[in-house]
Amino acid sequence: MSNTWREQQLAVFQGNCAEPVVIQQDHDLVDFIINNQYTTALAYGDTEYFSRYVNLVKTGPVNFCIFIVNEPFDFDEIVKKINTAIKYHIVNDGIIYLSINKFLAFPTRYSNDRNVEYDQLIYQYVNENINAEILSYSYVKNDKGSMFNFVHPLTRFYLKV
Amino acid sequence: MKKIIQNFKDMEMSTDPVLIKSLVEKQYQPVSQKIIDYVNNLVIKNCAVVFSGGQQLSTADAYVEYKHIKDLGLPLNQKSLFLDKNNVDLINLTLSKLKVSTLVFLHSPEFSYLTLNEILLLIDYYKTHTNKQIIVAVSIFNICFNRLSTNLEELEKSVGGKFIDNHFVISV
Numbered sequence: 001m002s003n004t005w006r007e008q009q010l011a012v013f014q015g016n017c018a019e020p021v022v023i024q025q026d027h028d029l030v031d032f033i034i035n036n037q038y039t040t041a042l043a044y045g046d047t048e049y050f051s052r053y054v055n056l057v058k059t060g061p062v063n064f065c066i067f068i069v070n071e072p073f074d075f076d077e078i079v080k081k082i083n084t085a086i087k088y089h090i091v092n093d094g095i096i097y098l099s100i101n102k103f104l105a106f107p108t109r110y111s112n113d114r115n116v117e118y119d120q121l122i123y124q125y126v127n128e129n130i131n132a133e134i135l136s137y138s139y140v141k142n143d144k145g146s147m148f149n150f151v152h153p154l155t156r157f158y159l160k161v
Numbered sequence: 162m163k164k165i166i167q168n169f170k171d172m173e174m175s176t177d178p179v180l181i182k183s184l185v186e187k188q189y190q191p192v193s194q195k196i197i198d199y200v201n202n203l204v205i206k207n208c209a210v211v212f213s214g215g216q217q218l219s220t221a222d223a224y225v226e227y228k229h230i231k232d233l234g235l236p237l238n239q240k241s242l243f244l245d246k247n248n249v250d251l252i253n254l255t256l257s258k259l260k261v262s263t264l265v266f267l268h269s270p271e272f273s274y275l276t277l278n279e280i281l282l283l284i285d286y287y288k289t290h291t292n293k294q295i296i297v298a299v300s301i302f303n304i305c306f307n308r309l310s311t312n313l314e315e316l317e318k319s320v321g322g323k324f325i326d327n328h329f330v331i332s333v
Contacts, residue, residue, distance in 0.1 A: 009169075012169075013166060013169070017164050019162050019163055019164045020163045020164070021163065021164045021165075021166050022163045022164070022165055022166070023165075023166050023167075024165050024166065024167040027163070027165050072302070075308070075309065102308065103274070103302050103303065103304075103305070104302055105308035105309075106308070106327075107301065107306070107308045107311055107313055107324075116307075116310060117307070118305075118306070118307035118308070118309065118310075121307060121309045121310055122309065125309055143274060143305075144274045145274040145303075146168050146169050147167060147168050147169075148166070148169065
């Protein structure tokens with residue numbers, strides 16, 4: 001049986017630590033789920049780890065969605081999936097958690113805004129194309145691969161339908 | 162009570178080589194035949210493949226580079242070396258003994274999460290200190306560049322490299 005990437009990463013550090021270790025991004029989302037008392041979440045992508053904290057479903061109606069993009073992707077396809085979920089599965093005032101591994105995006109598009117930084121442009125793109133309001137946006141500007149982006153991507157949005 | 166990890170550089174790491182290997186293996190991108198052909202066309206003969214790994218990840222680095230060497234069909238013999246990138250004198254001494262003319266860097270972990278400018282600076286550093294032809298192939302998934310506003314064709318022209326099958330290949 002092969003371990004998930006998360007399990008492999010945690011195993012590297014667990015041996016030297018008396019308490020159970022958890023990665024910051026995982027801890028943040030679990031806290032959000034518990035504090036808001038979500039019992040069910042529409043789930044897309046790399047979400048299996050969170051099934052121990054919330055019931056993951058494929059269809060709505062739901063008021064919470066977890067969308068974690070952690071494999072090679074196209075930005076347009078992600079937007080289509082999220083907007084479809086908003087239209088058919090997520091109720092008004094529902095919350096979407098979107099986490100994107102920005103290093104796994106295929107560079108299939110370009111614009112004339114060549115001087116805009118990637119993190120800013122991701123925010124701009126999500127704001128203009130997803131049919132929801134951005135409540136918060138967090139990212140790591142100069143990630144050098146030491147903050148477990150490939151376990152749980154660091155580019156994260158909370159959106160409200 | 163749980164311990165929250167934000168940055169693995171702040172944590173003591175296990176010394177288990179199998180676990181350490183897995184840290185870099187995740188970012189391994191198989192090299193396609195197109196890249197193999199392209200690099201082999203650049204490398205005429207007398208090439209050495211140089212591993213330049215980090216300190217803690219040395220086992221993982223060597224494993225990743227070994228797989229890339231096999232993908233590219235380059236000979237795994239005494240020309241495949243594992244050297245500390247910071248020890249340029251040792252690199253020069255070893256390469257002079259092997260009488261090689263070309264260095265091939267393949268997805269070196271030190272190129273992970275770097276910008277293209279930083280990669281070019283590293284290439285220039287090796288070129289200046291070794292006077293060898295340098296060829297680099299690195300997965301685009303490990304380069305920090307804007308996927309929403311970068312024109313790959315123009316980028317190829319400006320830096321002189323080529324994007325092939327999700328890898329960026331450059332020869333100087």
